[in-house]
Amino acid sequence: MKNKSSRRRRNLNATQKATRDEAAASNVIENRLSNLPNDLLLNILERLDTLDAIRTCILSKQLLKLPTMLLRFYLTFSLKQVLRTNRVVAHVTDIILSTRSPEVTISELKIRFVLLPDNSLTIGRSVARAMATQKVGTAEFEIVTKKHHGLCSSADLLQFAKQFNDLFGACPRAFAGLTSLLLENMRFGELDIPKILSTSKRLEYLRLTRCDSGFHSVVQVEHDQLVEIEVEICLPKLQRLTYDNWFSSEYPLYFGFLPQLSKLSLIKTGIRSDKTLELSQLLANVPSLGDLHLDFGSEKIWILPECPKLVTPVLNKLQHVNLDHLPEGCDLAWTMFILKVAPSLKELCITVWDHWCIMITNKELRKKYCFCEKADVKWKPYAPDFKNKNLAKLTIYGFQPDDNFMRCIGCVVEHAVNITEISLYGRKVCGRYGDLDPEIHDNVCPSRYPPTTEERK
Structure with missing residues (x-):
């Protein structure tokens, strides 16, 4: 019995020591991070995806204010992750962009998200406000659909195009400030693409993956700033x-x-x-x-x-x-x-x-x-x-x-x-x-x- 009690006490003491060591290590990390100047911290954080940068900032109270000061705003998960974290993407976009100082320029903005009405609208409106109140350099939307193309019917393609048009109509300022736009799995009306291009005057890069305007259709592309267009189609x-x-x-x-x-x-x-x-x-x-x-x-x-x-x-x-x-x-x-x-x-x-x-x-x-x-x-x-x-x-x-x-x-x-x-x-x-x-x-x-x-x- 004494041997068992002794082992329990030793295990408990070891666990408590490990906990104290972890806390001490955390304090050391926090202190080291806290002692770095903001410019250096921002330089480090901007090398991460924005969500990873936010997770890092949780380590220190001093760091919590830094996400709103980032010059680069990147939310670009893998497609599998996007399907799971779309709501998080929308929430983070709304919180960060709405609390930024208008004096802080966004040099690069890049967001990949799933075309789901509520989440997409949150992202679109948040970016539109940022476009209206802040200086934004390059800006990219990559909009994916919840279905893989191989599983999409003609009705699905039409529905996804309608959902995109609804988002576009609700947030024209967001699209007016984009320099890159990547879309997939949509069947547009004949005038939809020209309307998108006439609104997105800053657009330099357009990628249409398995997008069309129906059979025997002609897609009209006219734009003063467009440098590159990439079209991937299944015909x-x-x-x-x-x-x-x-x-x-x-x-x-x-x-x-x-x-x-x-x-x-x-x-x-x-x-x-x-x-x-x-x-x-x-x-x-x-x-x-x-x-x-x-x-x-x-x-x-x-x-x-x-x-x-x-x-x-x-x-x-x-x-x-x-x-x-x-x-x-x-x-x-x-x-x-x-x-x-x-x-x-x-x-x-x-x-x-x-x-x-x-x-x-x-x-x-x-x-x-x-x-x-x-x-x-x-x-x-x-x-x-x-x-x-x-x-x-x-x-x-x-x-x-x-x-x-x-x-x-x-x-x-x-x-x-x-x-x-x-x-x-x-x-x-x-x-x-x-x-x-x-x-x-x-x-x-x-x-x-x-x-x-x-x-x-």
């Missing part, structure tokens, strides 16, 4: 797509599975830093492409002639190719890779044209904006004796009777064993200014296209 019935002049050194699009996409048009005025696109990667999930239009804007060729083993599986159903606005002086030999990698190709149209109406011709401006000097695209035939048995028609605009064009035509005739028609035309006439472009161009770089019927024969 199993999409058949035609045109993408005009992206501004990025990376790939312009990443396609999910698009089983019905049959016609693709890519338009790009290339500069030196632009990434060269590989069709084998870009079109890996587009199995039914039959019509491809590539417009180079009379500048850099931004398509890489690839090894047939890589790209033929992607382009084996391609029947019509239009290579538009190739720069004059560019070696046309690289275009032959299309014949090799697209065995079903029936028609090939090539337009060679330095279209001065769309080009920047000033040397200083070309240097400033990193436009390329004219350079050939290097291509080495992987199988010089290949045969394309389906190409029936070749059309060339901007034809000149020189070695460049004659070699190109000779290669087509050699490899397209069943070709029946070759049509050769001079420079195209500018549709915007009538005959103005060819007249000006011919004064500097006269066309050598045969002017008479006899010469053309």
Whole structure:
């Protein structure tokens, strides 16, 4: 009995000692933190998510006033955490932003939250008040939905869009101050996106993940400040797509599975830093492409002639190719890779044209904006004796009777064993200014296209 009582007393004493040690350690931490200047404490706290910073401040009474002085306001949990802590996010946003001094600038504000009416409204109104009474630098909303896209019906997409529109209508000042907006799983009305953009005048970045305006819809995007737009969509019935002049050194699009996409048009005025696109990667999930239009804007060729083993599986159903606005002086030999990698190709149209109406011709401006000097695209035939048995028609605009064009035509005739028609035309006439472009161009770089019927024969 004495041994048991002794052990109990020793255990109790050990527990009490541990408690005293923890309290002492806590006091030491509190004292050390309390002794640091506020500027240093804020610098430390701003490296944390705002909720973690608040938890840290609970350690000391002196620290409790610091959360309202933070320059960075970050509430960006993982998506699983957001679903559990959405109410906390709303409460913290309301408390912190409503008790801040208007004299303290918010340099960065970033909030991720679930689109739930009550919580979302609390966040929206709190941020709107902050926008109205305080200086706010960059500000971002990432709004997620309570359902994963794979579980969303059409009714769900419409409901989420309505909930967002209700929030947007109730808190326009909050959205007017945003510089970034990330949305997902919404089916908007035709005028919703333009309304969002016209209100969010500071917006620089917009990401729409699996958002649309219904089938056969057109989304109008016009904005003076928008620097980057990222669109991630699921369109199993999409058949035609045109993408005009992206501004990025990376790939312009990443396609999910698009089983019905049959016609693709890519338009790009290339500069030196632009990434060269590989069709084998870009079109890996587009199995039914039959019509491809590539417009180079009379500048850099931004398509890489690839090894047939890589790209033929992607382009084996391609029947019509239009290579538009190739720069004059560019070696046309690289275009032959299309014949090799697209065995079903029936028609090939090539337009060679330095279209001065769309080009920047000033040397200083070309240097400033990193436009390329004219350079050939290097291509080495992987199988010089290949045969394309389906190409029936070749059309060339901007034809000149020189070695460049004659070699190109000779290669087509050699490899397209069943070709029946070759049509050769001079420079195209500018549709915007009538005959103005060819007249000006011919004064500097006269066309050598045969002017008479006899010469053309």
